[in-house]
Amino acid sequence: MPQLKTFALTVAASGLVLIPAAAQAELPDPVRDMIVAAIATGDDAKVRTVIDIARTTNPDDAAEIDAMLATYETQLAANQAAEAAAEQEAIRSAGLFDNWSGSGELGAFNSTGNSSNTGITAGLALTRDGINWRHKLRARVDYQESNGVVTSEQFLASYEPNLRLSDRLFAYALAQYERDRFQGFSARYAASGGLGYDVIVEDNMTLSVKAGPAYRRTEFLLGQSTSNIAGLASMDFDWQIAKNIALTQDASAFIQSGSSTYTSGTGIQAGVADNISVRLSYTIEHDTNPPLGAENTDTLSRITVVYDF
Structure with a gap:
């Protein structure tokens, strides 16, 4: 049975970047690279559009694509929570004439x-x-x-x-x-x-x-x-x-x-x-x-x- 590749997400200057953790995956490299490039833009709508296209054109690799999407969403939620916490802390510590x-x-x-x-x-x-x-x-x-x-x-x-x-x-x-x-x-x-x-x-x-x-x-x-x-x-x-x-x-x-x-x-x-x-x-x-x-x-x-x- 084919082995699905696992993935890790890191935060780069351009946004979220998906990095394959292993070299064995059924998903074609050009499709995977397209998804990684979409994630790097930080545009959530673009990411979901690219993933939908990839899922449609590669139905046999839907599980791997879904795993990439799940990892992306987990890291995105964590980043948003961190940004919200930082924003609230900035508001709490703001001076009288700030904001x-x-x-x-x-x-x-x-x-x-x-x-x-x-x-x-x-x-x-x-x-x-x-x-x-x-x-x-x-x-x-x-x-x-x-x-x-x-x-x-x-x-x-x-x-x-x-x-x-x-x-x-x-x-x-x-x-x-x-x-x-x-x-x-x-x-x-x-x-x-x-x-x-x-x-x-x-x-x-x-x-x-x-x-x-x-x-x-x-x-x-x-x-x-x-x-x-x-x-x-x-x-x-x-x-x-x-x-x-x-x-x-x-x-x-x-x-x-x-x-x-x-x-x-x-x-x-x-x-x-x-x-x-x-x-x-x-x-x-x-x-x-x-x-x-x-x-x-x-x-x-x-x-x-x-x-x-």
């Missing part, structure tokens, strides 16, 4: 509602991913000045830590600050905490929702202030339509007695160079009971250049 990624954008806006102007807009979004924690920092400013007089001024900053409870479920906390004199308030603070869920998790599409109780304090221009217990509900949808085109849809609602706030933002982003893209977005903000003399609804249309880092 941040994000984007910055700069451009122009056009507003309607409490102010009808065209001005400059700038934004910054930072994210730090850990093993179970994620931290998000967001900031945005929209500003316009005409003849030395400020005619549009909006500021927003937020910090949101998330704690992963399962593959899709997470807990969140949120601290947010806003300023918009043309909506009638000099400062609006919000704090919230609750649960979120990743409804869709795909390579090209994600959808997350979250909800929880909230506290909001609004300081008006004339000196009065209000504090309210509210409820927060929000969603975050991202869709990579094509390689260089992405669609985003964000929406949130602070629901409370007095004046609730509903916000919706839609954007489309197109890549134009490495790490650089152009973004068009449209935001609607509606307050059910704004200060006296203020409009209920504001809109902002923005065109910005975005740099990812």
